[in-house]
Every structure is written in C-alpha cells, then in structure tokens.
Amino acid sequence: MTEVNRRKRCKIANEDIFGRLPDEVLHCILSLLPTKYAACTSVLSRRWRDEHRWTSALTNLDLDDTVMLYGKNKPRRDGKLRTPAECKAMFKKFVDRCFKLRRSVPHPMQKFRLRLSGSYHSSRVNEWIVSAVRARVEEMIILAEDTEIRVFSCETLVVFKVSCHQIYFHVYPSTVSFPRLKILHLDCLSSVDDNACIEKVLSASPVLEELKIEMEECEPRESLNVSSRSLKRLTIHFQPAYDYLDDDDLLAYRILTLDTPSLELLKLADSASEELNILHKTFSLVEATVSLGHPPVLTKNFNDYAETLVGFFRMISDVRILALSDLTMESLKDVHELDLPCFAKFPTFWYLTRLEVEAGVDKWLTLLHILEHCASLEALIFKKEYNQDSTDPQRRGPHGNAVLSHCLSSCLEMIEFKNFEGQLAEIEIVEYFLRNSRVLKKMTVRYEREIDNSKEDVIRRLLTCPKGSAYAYHIQFLP
Amino acid sequence: MSSSTDSPTLTTETTQLSPQPDTETAKPTKKITLKSSDNQIFEVEESVAMEFATVKSFFEDSPSSTDIVPLPNVTAKPLSQVIEFCKEQIKFKANPDEAQKKKYNAEFLTEKSDKDLVDMIPVANYLEIKDLLDVLNQAVADRIENKSVEYVRNFFGIDNDFTAEEEAALRREHAWAYEGVDED
Numbered sequence: 001m002t003e004v005n006r007r008k009r010c011k012i013a014n015e016d017i018f019g020r021l022p023d024e025v026l027h028c029i030l031s032l033l034p035t036k037y038a039a040c041t042s043v044l045s046r047r048w049r050d051e052h053r054w055t056s057a058l059t060n061l062d063l064d065d066t067v068m069l070y071g072k073n074k075p076r077r078d079g080k081l082r083t084p085a086e087c088k089a090m091f092k093k094f095v096d097r098c099f100k101l102r103r104s105v106p107h108p109m110q111k112f113r114l115r116l117s118g119s120y121h122s123s124r125v126n127e128w129i130v131s132a133v134r135a136r137v138e139e140m141i142i143l144a145e146d147t148e149i150r151v152f153s154c155e156t157l158v159v160f161k162v163s164c165h166q167i168y169f170h171v172y173p174s175t176v177s178f179p180r181l182k183i184l185h186l187d188c189l190s191s192v193d194d195n196a197c198i199e200k201v202l203s204a205s206p207v208l209e210e211l212k213i214e215m216e217e218c219e220p221r222e223s224l225n226v227s228s229r230s231l232k233r234l235t236i237h238f239q240p241a242y243d244y245l246d247d248d249d250l251l252a253y254r255i256l257t258l259d260t261p262s263l264e265l266l267k268l269a270d271s272a273s274e275e276l277n278i279l280h281k282t283f284s285l286v287e288a289t290v291s292l293g294h295p296p297v298l299t300k301n302f303n304d305y306a307e308t309l310v311g312f313f314r315m316i317s318d319v320r321i322l323a324l325s326d327l328t329m330e331s332l333k334d335v336h337e338l339d340l341p342c343f344a345k346f347p348t349f350w351y352l353t354r355l356e357v358e359a360g361v362d363k364w365l366t367l368l369h370i371l372e373h374c375a376s377l378e379a380l381i382f383k384k385e386y387n388q389d390s391t392d393p394q395r396r397g398p399h400g401n402a403v404l405s406h407c408l409s410s411c412l413e414m415i416e417f418k419n420f421e422g423q424l425a426e427i428e429i430v431e432y433f434l435r436n437s438r439v440l441k442k443m444t445v446r447y448e449r450e451i452d453n454s455k456e457d458v459i460r461r462l463l464t465c466p467k468g469s470a471y472a473y474h475i476q477f478l479p
Numbered sequence: 480m481s482s483s484t485d486s487p488t489l490t491t492e493t494t495q496l497s498p499q500p501d502t503e504t505a506k507p508t509k510k511i512t513l514k515s516s517d518n519q520i521f522e523v524e525e526s527v528a529m530e531f532a533t534v535k536s537f538f539e540d541s542p543s544s545t546d547i548v549p550l551p552n553v554t555a556k557p558l559s560q561v562i563e564f565c566k567e568q569i570k571f572k573a574n575p576d577e578a579q580k581k582k583y584n585a586e587f588l589t590e591k592s593d594k595d596l597v598d599m600i601p602v603a604n605y606l607e608i609k610d611l612l613d614v615l616n617q618a619v620a621d622r623i624e625n626k627s628v629e630y631v632r633n634f635f636g637i638d639n640d641f642t643a644e645e646e647a648a649l650r651r652e653h654a655w656a657y658e659g660v661d662e663d
C-alpha cells in the first residue's frame with residue numbers, strides 16, 4: 001500500500017525533471033562525474049537502479065583511490081576504521097566491477113583516468129590497462145606510484161598521459177603500435193630503461209603531434225633521441241640525478257638529439273645533457289622557451305659545452321618568439337665573458353619579433369650582445385630575477401656601451417621591465433632604452449614589491465630622461 | 480537570499496520584453512516573438528533566436544512566417560535565463576575572448592540556484608543550444624560531485640522508493656563508491 005503511494009509520488013517527482021530529460025543528457029551529466037559518484041546514483045531510486053543508468057556513463061571511466069585512502073574514512077558499521085589494505089581491496093573490487101559492467105556497453109571507451117595513491121600489484125594495474133585497450137579507449141591518463149607499466153599496442157588511443165614518481169616501462173618487443181596517438185605526456189619517469197622505451201613508442205606513433213617528457217633524475221649515461229616526422233609541440237624537462245656527483249664513470253655523458261623537422265613549439269629545460277644535437281634547422285619553429293645549463297659535473301670541457309650551446313641557437317635561429325631563462329642567460333654570460341671563439345658564431349635571429357628574458361642585471365651586457373643579433377625585434381620583455389644584489393659595482397648596468405643594436409634604431413617598439421625594484425642599475429637600464437630606442441612606442445615598468453628608493457624620485461628621474469624615440473609615447477608604471 | 484538573486488534576473492527580463500535599439504549596428508534588427516507555455520511573450524533579436532536550433536529550423540521550414548513561435552515545453556523563467564545567456568554568447572561570437580567568456584559563464588552559473596540550473600537543462604535541450612547544454616551539464620556534475628545520495632535526491636527532486644533493507648544491500652554492493660562522500 002505505502003509502496004504504491006511511494007511509487008506514485010516518485011513518478012510525479014521524476015516527471016518534473018527527468019521526464020523531460022532524454023537519456024543522452026543524463027548520460028552526459030553522469031559521464032562528467034568521477035565514476036564512483038556516478039555509481040552512487042544507482043541508490044537514488046528503483047528506476048535508477050533498474051535501468052542501470054550509471055553504467056552508460058562507463059564510456060568515461062574516472063577512478064581515483066585517493067579519497068578513500070587519504071580522505072575522510074568512514075568507520076565501518078562496527079565503529080572501526082578500515083585499514084588501508086581493506087580500502088585497497090574495496091577499490092580493486094570496484095574497478096573490476098566497472099570493467100565487468102562495461103562489457104555490456106557497446107560504445108568505445110572515450111576516457112580512462114586512473115589515479116592510484118596506494119601501490120598495487122603491477123599485474124593488476126596492467127590488467128586494467130589491457131581492459132581499457134580492449135574497450136577501444138581513446139584517452140588514457142594514469143597517475144600512479146611505483147608501478148611497472150607494460151607498454152602495449154593500441155589502435156584507438158589518441159591521448160596518453162602517464163605521471164608517477166617512479167614507473168618502469170617495458171615494451172613488448174616489436175608489437176608496439178599507436179597509429180592514432182597524437183598527444184603523449186610522460187612525467188617524472190626515472191629508470192634506466194626509459195629512453196629506449198620512449199624511442200620505441202615514438203617510432204610506433206606516426207601521427208604524434210605533442211610530446212612532453214619530464215624526468216627529475218636523469219642518469220648521465222642515458223641519451224635520448226627524439227625522432228618524429230609529425231611532431232609539432234615538444235616539451236622536455238630534464239634535471240640531473242642527485243647522486244650525479246657520486247658517479248664514478250665520468251666518461252659517460254648525456255646527449256639529447258632532436259630529429260623533428262615539423263616542430264612548431266619547443267619548450268626545452270635541460271640541465272642534464274652535455275651535448276645537444278638538432279638534426280634539422282627547423283624553419284617551421286614559431287616559438288621556443290629555452291632553459292639550458294650544463295650538468296654539475298662536466299665530462300668534456302666547458303668549451304665543448306659552449307660550442308653545443310651556440311650550435312643549438314644556430315639551429316633555432318628562425319624562431320619568431322623566444323624566451324630565455326636565467327639559467328640560459330647565465331650559460332651565455334659565461335661564454336660571453338670568457339670570450340670563447342664559438343661566441344662569434346652566435347646566429348642572427350632574422351625573424352624574431354618577441355624576446356622574453358629572465359635574468360639578473362649582471363647579465364645585462366650579454367643581453368645587449370644578444371640584442372645585436374636580433375634583426376627584427378619588436379617587443380622585449382625583461383624580467384629581473386630577484387635576489388640579485390645590483391649595488392655591487394661588478395653588477396652595474398650599462399656604462400657608455402658604444403655598440404648600439406640595430407633593432408633599437410629600427411624596429412623595437414615595445415619594452416617591458418618586470419620586477420622593477422628601483423635600484424640604480426635597473427634605473428640605468430631603463431634610461432638606456434629610453435635614450436637609445438629610436439622607434440619606441442611603449443615602455444612599461446612593472447614593480448611587484450615596493451620600490452627601494454623613493455618611488456616619486458625614481459618616476460621623476462625616468463620621466464625627465466631624454467627620449468631617443470621620434471614617437472610620442474608614455475611610460476607606464478604598474479604594480 | 481532568494482529575492483536578492485531573483486531581482487537581477489527580473490531586470491534583464493524587462494529589457495528583453497522592451498528591447499533597446501542596438502547602438503552598435505545602426506540598421507534595425509529583425510525581432511522574433513516567442514511564447515512560453517505559461518503564455519508569456521518574449522521578443523528577441525533574430526540573431527539570438529537563431530542560437531536556438533529548434534527555432535532556427537522552424538523558420539527554415541517556413542521562412543516567411545511572422546507568427547509567434549510557440550514553445551509548448553518551456554516556461555517563462557528558465558526561458559528568460561536562457562535568452563540572457565545566449566545574448567552574451569553572441570557578443571563573444573563577434574568578439575572572441577575566451578577568458579572573458581569563461582568568466583561570464585562562471586558568474587552566470589554561480590548566481591543560479593540548483594533549481595534554476597536543473598530547470599534550464601530541459602529548455603536548453605529542447606531548444607538544442609549545445610553550448611549552453613554543455614555548460615549546464617558540467618555545472619550540475621560539479622554541484623553533485625562528492626555529495627551524499629540524499630543530497631542528490633533533493634537536488635533532482637527524486638523520491639526514495641527503496642525500503643531500508645534494499646538500500647543497505649545496494650550500498651554494500653558498491654561499498655567503495657560511498658567512501659568519502661559527504662554525510663547524509
């Protein structure tokens with residue numbers, strides 16, 4: 001009796017909203033939820049249970065054990081907290097169940113995201129990955145710790161992102177194939193066998209467009225050859241291993257080779273490789289962000305590293321937008337100050353229109369030297385590195401530097417100085433540009449901390465500085 | 480609380496009923512009249528109405544029609560909110576600014592009550608406004624994520640028709656799924 005009434009009420013309530021919502025909309029909302037919340041909906045009402053609505057959302061499997069291992073842990077009915085082992089067992093059971101229920105879903109799996117905070121037996125994790133591959137998964141995101149992942153072939157995979165503290169990659173020989181893979185991200189890998197594996201995956205991915213590799217503990221012996229005809233966007237982040245200094249085999253050094261003729265965007269931060277080879281002068285390259293420094297222990301001498309560095313810039317000299325980190329500027333400054341012969345081969349950037357430099361004022365002379373090599377520069381962004389003592393006379397700004405860069409007199413229209421603190425050397429740098437830029441249209445000075453000297457005095461000094469530009473322009477001071 | 484969130488919606492509604500001449504385009508724009516199921520009349524610019532695939536195909540079938548377009552499945556309040564959203568989206572179509580658009584969409588959503596959001600979904604679905612539907616679906620998913628079963632029932636207005644034993648059995652079946660969600 002009450003049961004009938006209840007159903008009646010339920011029917012009215014459901015008609016209110018769900019009566020008008022087609023299954024596609026519900027499916028869409030459910031598939032936007034992490035799978036565990038989607039699964040909760042089977043307890044909403046009989047209709048939701050009987051129609052197994054949430055299983056239709058299994059085209060998007062989003063599984064994360066973090067909440068249960070580290071979140072609020074609900075006590076069991078007997079009042080005791082669950083042990084991590086019990087939590088993990090529950091999680092495993094749930095994941096297995098999801099894959100089992102998924103078998104009845106006819107559509108391919110769009111997304112499989114697996115985030116593991118606890119450690120699980122590798123065979124179990126690989127079983128899930130294989131299940132996702134069988135379900136014709138298109139996007140796979142694995143965040144795990146200490147898991148050995150076997151690389152597999154997948155006809156349907158388009159996006160593959162792996163991130164973990166430590167992961168051991170093993171490739172089944174000769175069976176790897178990713179015919180549709182476009183985006184590959186590999187983060188925090190550290191293992192002796194990685195690079196061969198990465199090279200194998202690359203050679204098996206004929207349409208790859210985006211590659212990101214981050215490694216925090218790069219072994220000095222390991223070299224990497226990034227070879228891809230189709231690759232357009234490449235991000236590399238290599239840091240040397242902590243135990244680098246203890247390494248007794250100092251004859252080995254790391255080499256990074258880029259064989260990527262279609263590259264458009266390069267973000268390279270490498271302080272582990274001692275040798276950099278770019279096999280093609282990349283005419284297609286539009287934008288590059290460069291942070292290069294030599295590893296803590298050099299196997300070869302510094303001259304060789306300087307050659308490598310200058311050679312690298314020669315290969316990317318057709319770039320339109322370039323950003324140089326403080327580390328890069330430090331390396332170039334060393335080459336500049338030692339006046340090594342290779343520095344004469346520093347290329348002219350014919351097409352570079354925008355240059356961003358992050359550096360202390362002590363690299364000022366090196367920056368001026370680089371500006372001499374920028375033939376069409378329109379915008380210069382100078383971000384001062386903090387914690388530099390610019391009152392040291394060695395680190396002063398420009399003093400009667402005779403050579404005037406061509407770009408200052410012909411094309412540099414916009415200059416921005418970031419992290420301005422009002423120190424004498426910085427004021428002199430701004431004044432140098434104000435005096436010598438012939439076509440400047442806009443100068444922006446940004447301060448984030450308080451200006452050291454009296455702000456009004458600094459502003460007055462800059463405003464009354466003789467202007468070299470024929471254009472009327474204004475100086476902006478922005479916090 | 481609810482009256483303060485309602486009042487801005489009402490002001491936009493009046494501007495829709497008596498639209499100001501558009502200062503940006505000098506030529507008079509064609510108006511289309513929509514009628515909600517509770518007999519409210521909405522006069523909207525053609526460009527806004529063409530965002531509604533359902534209305535668009537109505538005019539494609541009978542191009543010369545000057546009739547009022549009846550929307551039998553749509554009530555006035557969600558319709559006015561949907562119109563408000565589409566008017567903004569048209570500005571972004573003319574001047575693409577992803578950051579501003581994101582900001583506007585976020586503000587549009589946060590000021591809506593749960594009921595407003597859920598009520599707009601069938602309207603966006605019926606009128607086939609895909610962008611809005613995507614935004615609404617994500618907003619609903621965000622609002623019910625990590626929430627208890629009871630909360631979700633209230634959110635959608637679903638009556639619990641399980642016996643206590645049935646519900647306990649179901650919860651055991653998916654025990655992991657209920658870990659870490661907010662208390663009922």
